[in-house]
Amino acid sequence: xxxxxxxxxxxxxxxxxxxxxxxxxxxxxxxxxxxxxxxxxxxxxxxxxxxxxxxxxxxxxxxxxxxxxxxxxxxxxxxxxxxxxxxxxxxxxxxxxxxxxxxxxxxxxxxxxxxxxxxxxxxxxxxxxxxxxxxxxxxxxxxxxxxxxxxxxxxxxxxxxxxxxxxxxxxxxxxxxxxxxxxxxxxxxxxxxxxxxxxxxxxxxxxxxxxxxxxxxxxxxxxxxxxxxxxxxxxxxxxxxxxxxxxxxxxxxxxxxxxxxxxxxxxxxxxxxxxxxxxxxxxxxxxxxxxxxxxxxxxxx
Amino acid sequence: xxxxxxxxxxxxxxxxxxxxxxxxxxxxxxxxxxxxxxxxxxxxxxxxxxxxxxxxxxxxxxxxxxxxxxxxxxxxxxxxxxxxxxxxxxxxxxxxxxxxxxxxxxxxxxxxxxxxxxxxxxxxxxxxxxxxxxxxxxxxxxxxxxxxxxxxxxxxxxxxxxxxxxxxxxxxxxxxxxxxxxxxxxxxxxxxxxxxxxxxxxxxxxxxxxxxxxxxxxxxxxxxxxxxxxxxxxxxxxxxxxxxxxxxxxxxxxxxxxxxxxxxxxxxxxxxxxxxxxxxxxxxxxxxxxxxxxxxxxxxxxxxxxxxxxxxxxxxxxxxxxxxxxxxxxxxxxxxxxxxxxxxxxxxxxxxxxxxxxxxxxxxxxxxxxxxxxxxxxxxxxxxxxxxxxxxxxxxxxxxxxxxxxxxxxxxxxxxxxxxxx
Numbered sequence: 001x002x003x004x005x006x007x008x009x010x011x012x013x014x015x016x017x018x019x020x021x022x023x024x025x026x027x028x029x030x031x032x033x034x035x036x037x038x039x040x041x042x043x044x045x046x047x048x049x050x051x052x053x054x055x056x057x058x059x060x061x062x063x064x065x066x067x068x069x070x071x072x073x074x075x076x077x078x079x080x081x082x083x084x085x086x087x088x089x090x091x092x093x094x095x096x097x098x099x100x101x102x103x104x105x106x107x108x109x110x111x112x113x114x115x116x117x118x119x120x121x122x123x124x125x126x127x128x129x130x131x132x133x134x135x136x137x138x139x140x141x142x143x144x145x146x147x148x149x150x151x152x153x154x155x156x157x158x159x160x161x162x163x164x165x166x167x168x169x170x171x172x173x174x175x176x177x178x179x180x181x182x183x184x185x186x187x188x189x190x191x192x193x194x195x196x197x198x199x200x201x202x203x204x205x206x207x208x209x210x211x212x213x214x215x216x217x218x219x220x221x222x223x224x225x226x227x228x229x230x231x232x233x234x235x236x237x238x239x240x241x242x243x244x245x246x247x248x249x250x251x252x253x254x255x256x257x258x259x260x261x262x263x264x265x266x267x268x269x270x271x272x273x274x275x276x277x278x279x280x281x282x283x284x285x286x287x288x289x290x291x292x293x294x295x296x297x298x299x300x301x
Numbered sequence: 302x303x304x305x306x307x308x309x310x311x312x313x314x315x316x317x318x319x320x321x322x323x324x325x326x327x328x329x330x331x332x333x334x335x336x337x338x339x340x341x342x343x344x345x346x347x348x349x350x351x352x353x354x355x356x357x358x359x360x361x362x363x364x365x366x367x368x369x370x371x372x373x374x375x376x377x378x379x380x381x382x383x384x385x386x387x388x389x390x391x392x393x394x395x396x397x398x399x400x401x402x403x404x405x406x407x408x409x410x411x412x413x414x415x416x417x418x419x420x421x422x423x424x425x426x427x428x429x430x431x432x433x434x435x436x437x438x439x440x441x442x443x444x445x446x447x448x449x450x451x452x453x454x455x456x457x458x459x460x461x462x463x464x465x466x467x468x469x470x471x472x473x474x475x476x477x478x479x480x481x482x483x484x485x486x487x488x489x490x491x492x493x494x495x496x497x498x499x500x501x502x503x504x505x506x507x508x509x510x511x512x513x514x515x516x517x518x519x520x521x522x523x524x525x526x527x528x529x530x531x532x533x534x535x536x537x538x539x540x541x542x543x544x545x546x547x548x549x550x551x552x553x554x555x556x557x558x559x560x561x562x563x564x565x566x567x568x569x570x571x572x573x574x575x576x577x578x579x580x581x582x583x584x585x586x587x588x589x590x591x592x593x594x595x596x597x598x599x600x601x602x603x604x605x606x607x608x609x610x611x612x613x614x615x616x617x618x619x620x621x622x623x624x625x626x627x628x629x630x631x632x633x634x635x636x637x638x639x640x641x642x643x644x645x646x647x648x649x650x651x652x653x654x655x656x657x658x659x660x661x662x663x664x665x666x667x668x669x670x671x672x673x674x675x676x677x678x679x680x681x682x683x684x685x686x687x688x689x690x691x692x693x694x695x696x697x698x699x700x701x702x703x704x705x706x707x708x709x710x711x712x713x714x715x716x717x718x719x720x721x722x723x
Contacts, residue, residue: 015718053533053705070537078534084527089315097311101304101535145531 001029002065004153004184005050010059011208012045019045021208022059027186027201032179034199034216035188036288042208043188044081047155051078064152074103077151081158081188083142085130091117092126095145102149109148116144120170136164143171147178154178157188160195172198192288204292211295223291227284228257228265234276244268256284304536308544309551312519316552326556330563352440355403355415357392363418363455364391370447395419407433416444423452498642498669501592502662504557506635509599509661512553513607513627517620519545520611520704529704538701546604553600591668598685599661602692603627609696612703613711630658638666645670655681657688695720 005027012020020042027033035043048054050061052070063072086094092113099109117123120140125133130141139162146154154175160168175198179185187195196202196216203213212219226246231254239248239255244263249256259265265283272278286294316322354371358364368389392399395417406412414432422428430444450471457467520542523529532541606627614620634653641650645667654663655677664681667673702719703711711719 048705051534052537053530073535076534078531080527080530080534082527082530084523084529084531086315086528087522087526088319089311097307098531098535100307101532103303142531 003027003062004029004031004064005033005186006060006062006065007046007050008060008062010046010049010056010061012042012049012054012056018208020049020056023205023208023210024059025203025210025213027184029184030179030182031200032185032198033187034192034195034202035186035205036192036195036202036292037190037205039190041190041205043190043205044157045208046205047078047157047186047188051076051155074149075152077146077149077154079142079146079154079156079159081161083139083162085138085141085145087131088129090127090129091122091133091141094130095141095148098145099148102151104149112148112150113144116148120144136167139163139167140170143174147174152183154183154185155188156186158190159187160189160191192292196288202288204288204295206292206296212291219291220285223286223294226259226261227286227290228259228268229280229282229284230255230257230272230278231280232272232276232278236276238268238271238275241268241271244271304540305544305547308532308536308541309548312545312548313551313555316515316549317555322552322556326559327563330560333564351386351388352413353388353390353411355390355392355406355412356418357395357399357403357415358418358423359393359395359420360418360423361391361393363423363451364393366451366454367416367418367447370451371443404431407431416448426452495642498666499638501588501669502635502638502666504560505592505596505599505665506631506662508553508557508596509603509631510628512549512600513603514624515552516546516549516604517607517611518617519549520608520700521614521617521620524612524704525615533704538704539697541704542605542608542697542700546601546608549604550597550600554596557596587672588669591665594682595661595665598682598689602658602661602685602689603631605689605693605696609699609703612700613716615710619710631662634659634662637663641666642670645673651677655684657681657685660685 003026005025007023007025009022009024010020011018011022023042023046025035035046037043045054049056050063050068051073052068061068064075066072086097089097092110095113095116096106096109099113100106104112114123114126117126120143122137122140122144125137130138133141146156156175159171163171175185187199189195199216201213201215202219204211233253236250236255239245239250239257244260244267246258246260248258257268259268269278269281272281356364356367358367368391371387371389392403392415400417403412403415407414414430414435417429417431428448430441435441453471454464454467457470458464462470523532523541529541536544610620610623610627614623637650637653637659640647641654641663644650650663650667651673653659654667654673656663660681664673664678668678672678698720699716703716
């Protein structure tokens with residue numbers, strides 16, 4: 001099965017500002033992909049090129065295994081970072097209009113919109129204007145608009161930004177279902193902690209360049225386990241061991257330790273047991289944020 | 302094409318369903334009719350009163366002549382004349398005592414005015430008209446005519462011309478204006494033609510601005526509500542702009558059609574009653590099709606500019622600062638309107654009406670008043686289409702970049718860059 005999205009050396013500059021710099025990435029069909037990076041890294045610029053809002057200066061974009069054409073857009077659902085709906089339009093009319101633009105026949109769109117509204121408890125509001133709805137309801141309408149034409153590829157730019165907790169749960173449930181149905185999902189966000197549990201693969205970008213990409217498990221494995229969480233009672237002078245410990249953060253009887261590169265965590269455990277009573281010893285997976293900072297830090301140094 | 306149609310349909314339906322559309326469609330003709338009918342009704346009200354006027358003159362014959370001129374003035378059945386009826390009394394002693402008495406009567410209100418026709422005044426033809434208020438220009442005009450005619454009549458009598466002969470000599474003149482076009486004679490229109498041309502041009506002008514601004518608002522609304530990005534993930538910026546302009550334009554045509562139908566319905570009885578005067582209007586038969594052509598072309602031209610303007614700015618206030626750029630080329634032809642109406646074939650009128658930005662209004666005036674040579678209309682429409690193509694290409698580029706620029710106000714060099722983007 002071809003990759004759902006494939007970017008080859010895609011670049012885009014605005015004026016003198018390079019937004020995306022020779023970026024290549026591939027998103028496997030049926031996977032959940034995270035396009036991660038700080039604000040201004042080039043995430044939204046990349047997405048806008050994927051769906052033809054802008055055209056790359058150079059490089060090639062392939063969707064569903066074919067060179068990009070606008071006919072692909074009917075198979076893509078896009079939730080932009082800047083949310084927005086026609087304020088004075090009625091909820092149902094709005095959903096039908098957006099679905100028709102994606103090529104869904106009006107009758108079909110009406111039926112599907114009604115069933116989605118029922119599922120997300122909006123059925124009482126279908127005849128109301130968008131401006132009469134609460135913010136949370138408007139967000140739900142926006143998800144439905146993204147999903148209504150049953151797209152094979154979902155592109156969600158900062159999907160959890162500004163959502164109330166109930167809607168975060170609702171959205172995650174829906175997305176999980178979509179994943180199980182074999183849909184490909186692309187997350188773009190600067191809040192890495194929010195999506196790292198959801199993603200199969202990621203691409204970390206900074207200043208328009210990919211700094212790290214691949215399978216999330218492999219990346220985490222590669223970055224090893226240098227961090228230890230430890231709960232103890234008694235002496236803490238084992239923390240001063242210069243051969244094992246690079247740095248630590250001591251909260252009294254709870255401490256987070258960063259090990260020296262190449263040091264064996266088991267040595268630290270033995271040392272700690274010999275000096276104090278250890279209640280808990282846990283090897284921590286590095287967070288994506290920590291990995292990102294490490295990679296960017298190394299590159300800038 | 303499907304996308305343009307969907308966007309057009311949404312724009313059209315959302316607008317036509319609003320209360321403001323329905324209200325303005327129904328209300329505007331009502332206001333227009335009120336504006337046309339009320340002033341003449343009010344003028345009629347005044348005409349019903351009777352003015353008491355004293356003619357102070359030592360010459361009894363002349364005084365009677367003036368009296369009969371004023372009192373008999375309704376005889377020609379002129380319904381539109383709204384000057385008042387007169388009740389004339391003659392005072393045969395033009396001296397200071399009489400003047401003082403008359404002044405006293407005017408201030409107590411038993412008399413409205415007097416005319417001082419002493420021999421000196423008549424000889425020098427400098428006559429005083431004294432009244433509580435003299436601002437009614439129709440009244441002064443009536444008095445003026447009555448005095449001139451009485452004076453003329455007296456001169457005729459002095460020169461031995463009989464009263465009957467004097468009547469013949471003083472008969473008015475009917476000027477029957479005829480235009481010749483392609484060997485065909487045609488009766489030319491009077492002032493009513495002028496007025497109806499102005500009404501049509503103002504309608505064109507108003508709808509151009511009204512619906513141009515509607516396009517701008519609609520672009521701004523999509524930009525500020527950020528719905529633009531969702532739509533752009535399905536349709537291109539060009540499709541969005543085209544659909545929007547055509548949709549708003551269709552609303553404009555709908556409204557004009559409704560006004561025409563309502564207007565005809567409301568005024569038909571009046572029009573039938575005033576048939577004799579209507580024959581005078583004699584508008585060029587091309588007036589209505591030309592309205593459609595110039596409205597469509599003019600609207601497309603200006604709404605493309607308005608769409609670009611809406612895409613450039615971030616708020617209505619900001620848009621207002623720039624709006625003069627778009628309004629200027631509509632104001633200039635409006636300022637030239639009277640000149641072109643009076644001299645539709647003067648070189649200045651011809652050249653100005655060929656300028657594409659002025660053509661929708663100025664060429665339209667020329668078509669309505671006196672159809673210009675076909676080649677001029679052809680050149681005008683060709684130039685207009687060419688400009689339209691250029692303006693739409695330029696504006697759609699500004700639009701495409703502008704709609705995704707939030708927050709900051711673009712500078713002119715930036716806008717030039719937008720146009721250059723591939």
